[in-house]
Amino acid sequence: MAADKIQDPSRSVGVVTPQVARFAAPLALRCGASLRDYELVYETYGTLNADRSNAVLVCHALNASHHVAGHYADDPANTGWWDNMIGPGKPLDTRRFFVIGVNNIGGCHGSTGPLSINPDTGRVWGGEFPVVTVEDWVDAQARLADHLGIQQFAAVMGGSLGAMQALAWSARYPQRLRHSIVIACAPNLSAQNIAFNEVARQAIITDPDFNDGNYRALNTAPKRGLRVARMVGHITYLSDDEMANKFGRQLKNGKPGYTFDTEFQIESYLRHQGNKFADYFDANTYLRITKALDYFDPALEHGGDLAKALQSVVAGMLVVSFTTDWRFSPERSREIVHALIKNRAPVTYAEIDAPHGHDAFLLDDARYHRLVAAYFERVHGEIAR
């Protein structure tokens, strides 16, 4: 996902350093398995105040990580994935808030996942790593909060799959957050969403280099599959209009070559995105994260009644959707809002008229950012009181 990377050093959190928290108590997972011990990699920006009330947890979506803002000393080009949102003077202002980004369990950016060593076998987990869920992630994040001495977050925030975590937080640990900021979310995936994920997974699983997920031991990786998976995903993040604006029917060489090389600009773009992704992302992680998306359905345990599933919510809720997001459409956000209204929960809902599709949540849209900034102003007013 291509965030706008306008660099203004005075508005950046600057050089950041990832940290590692190690947890010895087992983490029971939804699938029935349990992680005996595990590590979470995280970054923090800003300063935790004396009464520990200004912490904001930022949950990541499909391909992102704990590296939410700033850059690394040894890799200045590696800017955090939500750097336009988080920093001094930005909507989530690090002069006021202590912001935490964490790589989820099952990830491939340092937290315990398929690339880690399975302590029971002494070998890389690979395809043996259990299937994880949004709720598992939230449970692990709650332990990180314990570790950091944070009893209650000022807010938990996320977009897309990250928003599902923010929503799960509000129902699962209602007392542990004052606000939940749920951007470009859905209360569960539609059949169409699951279908796209399944195409992506099949691309990976049927890659001859996949080897039941144990490709690392053979020094290979199902890169072809991962590439296709990313291409499919990318199509769903953009709106039809945005794709037409960016690429249209443009040909790289100006005229058709009647070959199967990349000719249309959109082909070239998708291949580029696919290649880039396949070089840094782990296929086993991709499989698990798409499964976490598919399984997320808080209403399921409540007979399909989302209001019941969200009955425990006491946090202030900000729900934001984007008009051209067809992957997680405004109607899906409205389902969440409807359930919260039914429960008489304090909810604010904004529908941003943005042309960029699902990706809009990562982009620098003035109306969107002003709204989030105003909301955080309100949160700050509460904790400063």
Added chain:
Amino acid sequence: MNGPLGNQRPDFAVIAEWIPQRARVLDLGCGDGTLLKYLQQTRGVTGYGIEIDDGNVLECVKNGVHVIQSNLERGLADFDNGSFDFVVLSQTLQAMRNTEHIVREMLRVGRSGIVTFPNFGYWKNRLNVLRGHMPVSENLPFEWFDTPNIHLCTVADFEKFCGERGIRIVARTLLTNGQPVTSLPNLLGELAVYQFGG
């Protein structure tokens, strides 16, 4: 009238008088949230505002009002029957495409409805029409060609509308220059404020 309600919305003061402590209020077309903010601060009310405009939604957030960005013409499907004590529609009725539908929706989700609208029967408006022109005033600030007001009515029209539909008018206040009008409301009242029930 100055103070926390601002000086441009005299109808808000009347509405606020009618709303008791800790009522549940839904404000349709809530603008920047001024009324709800005032009611929250002075009456401890809870509830939501509905607003379509981006700028107003932002102001609502700044005002600490729980706002739902939505088009009122879609109806109030997000809200359950009888879930509010009051549903307020201030200075918006005349701009609604489906007037009857929204009034019925107000009485479905609320126990009482409150509407305010510019009285087209106000003598200055009548005079304008007599002189051959559509009225343009503080309460009707638009020219005929750019007005959102597609369903203007008089006090007499509104009461006939309610009467024919079994809608019970509970209270009525007419305002001119922010002051209540006691006689000849349909002629001397510029801004109408009604409370009604089913």
